[in-house]
Amino acid sequence: MEQIIELGNAQLVEQGATGLSVRGIARGLGMVSSAIYRYVGSRDELLTLLISDAYADLADTVDAAVATAEAGTGGDPRARFLALGDAMCAWAITHPERWTLLYGTPVRDYSAPADTTNADGTRVMQVVLRIAADAAEQGDDGARVAPGEADLAPEVIALLESHLAEFGVETTPATEFAALTVWSSLVGVISAHVFGQLGADAAAIGERILDAQIRMLAELITRC
Amino acid sequence: MEQIIELGNAQLVEQGATGLSVRGIARGLGMVSSAIYRYVGSRDELLTLLISDAYADLADTVDAAVATAEAGTGGDPRARFLALGDAMCAWAITHPERWTLLYGTPVRDYSAPADTTNADGTRVMQVVLRIAADAAEQGDDGARVAPGEADLAPEVIALLESHLAEFGVETTPATEFAALTVWSSLVGVISAHVFGQLGADAAAIGERILDAQIRMLAELITRC
DNA sequence: CCACATTGAGAGCAGTGCTCACATTCCGGA
DNA sequence: TCCGGAATGTGAGCACTGCTCTCAATGTGG
Numbered sequence: 001m002e003q004i005i006e007l008g009n010a011q012l013v014e015q016g017a018t019g020l021s022v023r024g025i026a027r028g029l030g031m032v033s034s035a036i037y038r039y040v041g042s043r044d045e046l047l048t049l050l051i052s053d054a055y056a057d058l059a060d061t062v063d064a065a066v067a068t069a070e071a072g073t074g075g076d077p078r079a080r081f082l083a084l085g086d087a088m089c090a091w092a093i094t095h096p097e098r099w100t101l102l103y104g105t106p107v108r109d110y111s112a113p114a115d116t117t118n119a120d121g122t123r124v125m126q127v128v129l130r131i132a133a134d135a136a137e138q139g140d141d142g143a144r145v146a147p148g149e150a151d152l153a154p155e156v157i158a159l160l161e162s163h164l165a166e167f168g169v170e171t172t173p174a175t176e177f178a179a180l181t182v183w184s185s186l187v188g189v190i191s192a193h194v195f196g197q198l199g200a201d202a203a204a205i206g207e208r209i210l211d212a213q214i215r216m217l218a219e220l221i222t223r224c
Numbered sequence: 225m226e227q228i229i230e231l232g233n234a235q236l237v238e239q240g241a242t243g244l245s246v247r248g249i250a251r252g253l254g255m256v257s258s259a260i261y262r263y264v265g266s267r268d269e270l271l272t273l274l275i276s277d278a279y280a281d282l283a284d285t286v287d288a289a290v291a292t293a294e295a296g297t298g299g300d301p302r303a304r305f306l307a308l309g310d311a312m313c314a315w316a317i318t319h320p321e322r323w324t325l326l327y328g329t330p331v332r333d334y335s336a337p338a339d340t341t342n343a344d345g346t347r348v349m350q351v352v353l354r355i356a357a358d359a360a361e362q363g364d365d366g367a368r369v370a371p372g373e374a375d376l377a378p379e380v381i382a383l384l385e386s387h388l389a390e391f392g393v394e395t396t397p398a399t400e401f402a403a404l405t406v407w408s409s410l411v412g413v414i415s416a417h418v419f420g421q422l423g424a425d426a427a428a429i430g431e432r433i434l435d436a437q438i439r440m441l442a443e444l445i446t447r448c
Numbered sequence: 449c450c451a452c453a454t455t456g457a458g459a460g461c462a463g464t465g466c467t468c469a470c471a472t473t474c475c476g477g478a
Numbered sequence: 479t480c481c482g483g484a485a486t487g488t489g490a491g492c493a494c495t496g497c498t499c500t501c502a503a504t505g506t507g508g
Contacts, residue, residue, distance in 0.1 A: 016332070017329065018332065021494085021495065021496080022495090022496070022497090023494085023495065023496080031455095031456065031457085032456070032457055032458070033495095033496080033497085034456080034457075034458080034459095034497080034498080034499085035455070035456050035457075037496095037497070037498085038454080038455060038456075042496080042497080043495095043496065043497090100329050103415075103419070103421070104328050104329030104330075105241065105324050105328030105329040105419070106328075106419045106420060106421075108240070108242065122423075145369060145440065145443050145444055145447065146440060147436055147439060147440055147443070151436060151439065152436055153429070153432040153435075153436070155429045155432060156429060156432050156433055156436065159425060159426060159429060159433075162425075177433075177436065177437075177440075178440070180422075180433075180437075181409075181413060181437045181440050181441075184409070184412045184413045184415075184416040184437070185405075185408070185409030185412050185413065186412070187412050187415075187416065187421075188408045188409050188410070188411050188412015188413065188415065188416075189405060189408045189409065189412065191327075191408075191411075191412065191415070192408040192411065192412075195327070195329070195330045196330060197327070197330075197408075197411075198404075199346075201383060201386075202383060205377070205379045205380060205383060208377040208379060208380050209380055209383075209401075209404075211377075212371055212375060212376055212377070212380065212401065213401075213404075213405045213408070215371060215375065216369065216370060216371055216401075216402070216405055217405075219369050219371070220369055220444065223369065245463085245464065245465085246464090246465070246466090247463080247464065247465080255486095255487065255488090256487070256488055256489070257464095257465080257466085258466080258467075258468085258487080258488075258489080259486070259487045259488075261465095261466070261467085262485080262486060262487075266465080266466080267464095267465065267466090
């Protein structure tokens with residue numbers, strides 16, 4: 001079982017998600033393909049396992065980086081976000097296929113990262129939320145760029161508040177909204193690089209671009 | 225030929241990119257599969273055609289929306305960006321599979337959107353750039369959130385300047401950098417919704433969330 | 449020691465992308 | 479008008495995929 005997801009990850013980094021085949025894994029294990037179905041119900045289920053695995057790995061990496069930054073800088077929100085962004089970015093560049101699996105085209109019949117079976121999918125978002133909450137507490141209200149609570153629809157506020165209760169974070173819905181948007185932006189910025197959407201010449205210096213973009217988003221999250 | 229990409233788009237909206245098969249298109253055309261290969265070299269080449277088609281459609285839609293907003297508000301950058309974001313968002317929600325084709329997992333052996341064969345891929349980004357340039361010209365320098373030119377690596381500045389020359393837009397590299405980041409953020413925010421990364425309960429009110437996020441990004445782009 | 453669950457083998461089905469030799473049809477120049 | 483070549487479609491076939499089913503071997507607990 002562990003060998004299956006291990007070999008699955010290996011095939012993933014070699015040929016990407018489309019190249020991952022249960023027959024190939026069976027070959028690698030010296031078995032026949034039908035034997036794999038004793039352990040995993042379908043190819044999509046195998047992909048879901050790999051997704052959960054990747055979510056956990058990414059979240060562990062980010063957690064570790066943020067923890068060291070927190071210890072080193074005394075909990076400065078900006079430094080923590082920079083550590084988070086850099087770690088996320090480095091992980092994505094190191095494991096582009098796994099990043100693609102998480103934030104690229106979703107697998108059919110794979111529900112949502114917020115599912116109970118794989119709560120790891122929301123861990124990074126929660127860290128961003130806590131950073132934003134601390135930043136909002138410390139920061140000055142001047143030069144705010146996030147929308148005020150009056151600009152948010154009631155249903156949106158209700159959903160945000162339910163998330164705050166679920167995650168156990170005390171802050172305003174407006175701050176969580178800003179955190180959510182910054183998180184989506186961070187994913188978008190990294191994906192643009194991993195997916196090569198900026199063109200070939202930008203790919204060569206992509207890490208430098210990403211570095212500056214993360215700093216810009218850090219500037220943004222301190223103004224929520 | 226036109227029937228092929230027409231039927232290809234139809235199959236795309238029905239079953240997504242993975243469900244698109246040249247045999248299926250052949251069946252829909254009442255031909256045998258090998259006949260398709262007279263017109264298109266491979267399945268990936270067919271996908272590339274559909275990508276170009278989608279890029280052009282998206283850019284046309286956005287252009288039209290921005291043009292009306294420009295005429296209606298006398299060229300206010302914020303209004304233009306809101307029109308752009310709303311149009312892009314509406315297009316993505318109307319054509320989720322085509323959006324996925326553009327900004328989801330890239331197709332193997334599909335070069336870059338900046339390719340000469342499909343320059344439509346950069347059109348929306350260029351519109352964002354022009355809006356940012358106008359906003360930078362009119363706006364006050366106070367409360368800026370974009371990084372200064374001193375914070376950008378020389379290679380990055382060189383690349384940005386070459387883009388400015390290519391697109392014929394006169395502004396600073398720092399402003400273009402901010403525009404690039406806002407564009408990536410916009411794509412990220414929309415993708416998060418289309419790909420369902422925010423969970424099932426968020427999907428129900430996704431459009432309201434997106435609306436507020438676009439307004440937040442509009443606020444951001446007026447401070448570059 | 450035996451019943452039973454676990455694990456794997458092997459054949460097979462339906463589907464895919466793609467290639468190649470072959471037939472047909474169309475069309476412009478002699 | 480004819481004819482040669484280009485364009486277009488056919489059908490068989492290869493290698494591959496996910497997945498199902500039956501059957502045999504191999505443990506393992508009562």
